[in-house]
Amino acid sequence: MERMSSVVRTITKVAFGPIFIFGAYIILHGHLTPGGGFQGGALIASVMALYFVAFGDERWKKKLMSTLESIGLLTFASAGFLGLTAGFFFFNFLAGSKIPFFNEQIPSMEGFVHPNWAPLFSAGTVSVMNIAVGLEVVVGITLVVVAMGLFSFAGKEGE
Amino acid sequence: MDVFTLLYDMLHLMVLLSIVISGLMVISMKDLISASIASGACSLLVSLEFFILQAPDVAIAEAGVGAALTTAIFIFAIKGTRRREEH
Amino acid sequence: MNTKWPSLVVLVAFMGLLAFSFWEMRDFGDPMDEYDDDATTDGKISLYDRTSNSTIEVNRTYMDEYFIDHSQDKDTSTNNAVTAIVFDWRGFDTLGEATVLFSAVCGVLIALRTAFPKKEGPRTEGGEK
Numbered sequence: 001m002e003r004m005s006s007v008v009r010t011i012t013k014v015a016f017g018p019i020f021i022f023g024a025y026i027i028l029h030g031h032l033t034p035g036g037g038f039q040g041g042a043l044i045a046s047v048m049a050l051y052f053v054a055f056g057d058e059r060w061k062k063k064l065m066s067t068l069e070s071i072g073l074l075t076f077a078s079a080g081f082l083g084l085t086a087g088f089f090f091f092n093f094l095a096g097s098k099i100p101f102f103n104e105q106i107p108s109m110e111g112f113v114h115p116n117w118a119p120l121f122s123a124g125t126v127s128v129m130n131i132a133v134g135l136e137v138v139v140g141i142t143l144v145v146v147a148m149g150l151f152s153f154a155g156k157e158g159e
Numbered sequence: 160m161d162v163f164t165l166l167y168d169m170l171h172l173m174v175l176l177s178i179v180i181s182g183l184m185v186i187s188m189k190d191l192i193s194a195s196i197a198s199g200a201c202s203l204l205v206s207l208e209f210f211i212l213q214a215p216d217v218a219i220a221e222a223g224v225g226a227a228l229t230t231a232i233f234i235f236a237i238k239g240t241r242r243r244e245e246h
Numbered sequence: 247m248n249t250k251w252p253s254l255v256v257l258v259a260f261m262g263l264l265a266f267s268f269w270e271m272r273d274f275g276d277p278m279d280e281y282d283d284d285a286t287t288d289g290k291i292s293l294y295d296r297t298s299n300s301t302i303e304v305n306r307t308y309m310d311e312y313f314i315d316h317s318q319d320k321d322t323s324t325n326n327a328v329t330a331i332v333f334d335w336r337g338f339d340t341l342g343e344a345t346v347l348f349s350a351v352c353g354v355l356i357a358l359r360t361a362f363p364k365k366e367g368p369r370t371e372g373g374e375k
Contacts, residue, residue, distance in 0.1 A: 026219065031324045034215040036332065042223030049231045062362050066355070073348050080337055090337035095323040106318050106325060118318075118325035126324050126333045133344055140351040141228060147354055148232055151361035152239035216328060 003056045012054040019047040027134035031123035037130040041137025048142040052149060060146050065139045072136030079125045079132065094124030102127045171211055178204045189244050191237045199230035 003009065026033075026040030051057070083091030094103050104119040121127075181201040188194040202225030209218040316322075317330040324330035332340055 031326050031329050033326065034328070035219050036216065036326075036329050039216055039219040039223065042220055042228065046223050046227035046231075049228060053231065058363055060362065062355075069348065069351065073344055076344055077341060080341060090334065092322050092334050096320045104323070105320070106323050123322060123324040123330075126322060126329060129333045129337070129340070130329070133340070136344060137347065140347055143351055144354045145228060145231055145235075147358045147361045148235045148239075150363075151358045152235040154361065 004054050008054045012050055016047060016051060019050075020044060023047065023138075027130060028127075029120070030130035030134075031126050032118055032120070037133030038137055041134040042141065044134075044138045045141035045145070048138070049145045052142075052146055058150065060143075062143070065143050069136050069139040069143070072132045072134075072139065075132035076129050076136070079128050083125070090125075092124045092126065094128070095122070095126075096124075171208075174204055174208050174211065178208065191242055191244060192234060195230050195233040195237065198233070199226045202226045202229065 023040040023043035026035040026043060027037055028040075030036035030040070080090045083089055083093055086093035093099075094101055096105055097103050102121050102124050104122045106118045106122060178201060181197050181204060184197040185194050185201060188197060202221060206218045206221040206226065209215075209221055313327055313331060313335075317324055317327040322330045322334045324334070
C-alpha cells in the first residue's frame, strides 16, 4: 500500500515516540498506577497501526511476531503454574521471597506524607504477568491490523 | 450545591447527550466511512464517561481499543468491500 | 410495515427494564449497606457525598475488607488493588482472557494467510519451513 502525504508522515514521526513511551510506562507501572498489560498493549498497538497507515510498510516479520506472541502467553501460563511449587495455582511466589526478582516489599506508611508510595520492583508475579500480557497484546493486535490492512489493499494500488 | 458541583453535573450531562447523538449518527449515516468515524467519536466519549465515573483503567482500554484500533479495522474492511450502504 | 410493531414492543420493554434497574440502583460508590446486613463488617469507608458536600461513613463488605487490607502486605505487595485482583486472586480468569485473544489472532492469521507478501528466492517444496 502507498504512503500517505508528508504532513501525516511528519506528525507520525513526532508522535510515535511519546505514545510508545507512554504505553511502555503503563505496562511497566501496571502494579502501581491505573492500567496494566492490556491497556498499555492496546496503546502501543494503536501507535503501530498509525505507523502502518502513515508509511505503508509491507516488511513485517510475521514469524518473529507470532513467536513473540506465543512467548508472552507461555510466560503468563508458566508464571501461573510455577505457583504450584510454593502452594497453589497462581500463587504469588515471588512477592516477599528471597529470589531477587520483583520481590521488594511495600514499606510501612508511617510518617509518609503521600500514602501511595511503592517501589517499582515490587509485586512479584503480577509485574511479570503484566509484561507478558503486554507483549502478547502488542504483537497480537499489531498482527491483526497489519493482516487486515495488507489483505484489503492487495491489488488495489491503481485505484 | 455549589458552582463546582453544578458545572460537574452539566459536563456529565453533556457527555451523555453527546454519546446518544453520536450513536444515532452511526446508525443513520449511509456513508460507511463517516459512520466509522462517528463510531470512533462515540467510543472516545464513552471513555471520557468512564473517566468521569472514576474508572481510569477502563478508560485507557476503551480509548486505545475503541477509538483507534476498531476504527482502523473498520476502515480497512470498508476499503476491501464497498463504501456506501445499499438498499 | 407489519414488522415495525414487534420491534417497538421489544424496545419499550427493554427500556422499561433499564429504567427499573436504574431507579433500583444504589448510590455511587456505596457498597451494599442497607440491603444486606450480614455481608457487612464493622470497618468503615469514608465517602465524599456530593449532595450534602460532606464526608459520610458507610460499612464495608467482607470482600472489600479483605482486598483493601491484604493487597499491600506480603500476599501480593501490589499497590494497585485492581491489578492485584485481576492478576493474582483472579489470575485464572485473566489466563482465559489471554487465551481468547491468542485464538482470535490465530484465527485472523489463518483466514488472511495470503495477506503477507512472500519472500523472494527459491521456494522449497512441501510447504514452508
